[in-house]
Amino acid sequence: MRVTVLGAGYMGSAMAKVAAQRGHAVTLWGTWLDNALLDVVLEGKPHPRLGLALTDLRLCRAEELPEALCNAELVIHAVSSEGAVAVMTRAAPYLPDVPVLSVTKGFLANADGQMDRIDRVIPEVLGRAVRFVHAAGPAKAVEIARGVLTLMVFAGADAIACRDALAGGNLRVAVTDDIAGAEIASALKNAYATGLGLWDGLGHVSGAHNARAACFAQSIHEMCQLACAGGGRAETIYGAAGVGDLHVTAAAGRNRAFGERVGKGKPARDVAAEMLASGELTEGYAAIATAWRFAREHHVDRLPLLEVLHQVVWEDVAASEALARLDLL
């Protein structure tokens, strides 16, 4: 099968490696931001972010988008949510009518300016259907690439075709038709994982495991309400796409670390600026704002944890003060 991966960052490179392991002919296309990464890989060195060699792949630079998409039988969309509209707009003239498996997490603004899912916003922008399948579940890129046991959830009408193309070895794939629930879970988990990280900061001296675990349960409860308000199903949140992905995101990674530093008392905007300056993305910072917008636009008004997170990260309220007021019941 001919598989084209759009986006050569962490996740795109990892998925390209997986597709090559399955025996597919894989093209990895990098955006204009990825050219420096691809230059290194083209010299035969390991991918600078993933830390692993990428062999047996055709590499395409940003200007080679038409060639990259030509005759593709499966497209994997691994561009960040910020870049998704720009990339897909340029890709549209060359995009074949094949499944597009998206590993992108996060809401986008639709034509009315409201927060919505990528599988709805992109077709709206392009004025044509795109056969989006959303990939959810706990899947750190480097571990997928290394063959660590991983359970992903593919959601959408073409989920089975994507699973058949990519599952194998230690990559297990569950399928569901609940693309709304799966995308909303993926968009929310960075926000809530940042919130759980706050407790790692607040409790770094004497421990706040009870509070963190109470907020983990509360996160799942609030994610359910938001998923259902957006047309998804609670069962999706209770599975690997919700409970599993929140677990891995809150255990390791930049969003948790961002929360921890804010929990220790530093203003969120300063931490975000510092992390940005050192090249670390903190999706959770923006994700809290977009989740809060999504909640208000969908009239979900009983979200005490998300409300507190928004106060801490976007309204300059001290974490210790805001969390002391948290109404968990």
Place this chain on the structure above:
Amino acid sequence: MRVTVLGAGYMGSAMAKVAAQRGHAVTLWGTWLDNALLDVVLEGKPHPRLGLALTDLRLCRAEELPEALCNAELVIHAVSSEGAVAVMTRAAPYLPDVPVLSVTKGFLANADGQMDRIDRVIPEVLGRAVRFVHAAGPAKAVEIARGVLTLMVFAGADAIACRDALAGGNLRVAVTDDIAGAEIASALKNAYATGLGLWDGLGHVSGAHNARAACFAQSIHEMCQLACAGGGRAETIYGAAGVGDLHVTAAAGRNRAFGERVGKGKPARDVAAEMLASGELTEGYAAIATAWRFAREHHVDRLPLLEVLHQVVWEDVAASEALARLDLL
């Protein structure tokens, strides 16, 4: 209110401290195994396990059980599951008809030798009703005692009375009538947390976060099946009693540590013996056996993770080998 706490270990001492903070007249009774702990506390020193001073409590030694229970208006049962039958048999003649809030986790054998809940086995043994309320949820004793934000779930007919007596400050209490679901969640979480710890051992060099998170979601799925088979409700597992308590137990504590050491390749019985010798309880070791018995007795036969845990911990199968075969779908 006059509150009597049975059992002066970690959790009994912490709950006694909470009850005293609420302004109650508290008696803390120690079992025959707790006399050494109480001797230290009676000298005015901090409780040896909890590490905190216990003031404003009446302390009773094992032989003072009748005095300890006399005129109690609320009893808190904080004896381990192994000691519960022995203690409650001795307590029965003096036990007033008041709510008995039990923080004990784990199944007991009923008259037919089958695994069952404490709130059913103890009344059967005693031949009289006991107004059990089960306390579930993520609640490390030392953090409750220190006033860290904690969400507990009280389950049973008298749950509201127990909540009204004990909730306050940073101790939040949710109530439910699903005592079956709450007790089964509490009994299972040590077993599954041990299983998640295995991945900390197996992945200690290069990481196995994806696998751990997939198994976290799988644990919740299997706990739901077991809770429903035992007459409980799935919603209880999806809340603080299940998702929340599994999170805290798998993040910190002896059961996770036990699993980690087994995951590094040491036979489970050797790790259990070493931890026992150094005074560390590993409830997870026995909990995997009792959970497996409970599953078979309730004819729940699709539990791939629990089956693998039983193989690793009780059937001498290497963790790496058993987990490589794990069928997550």
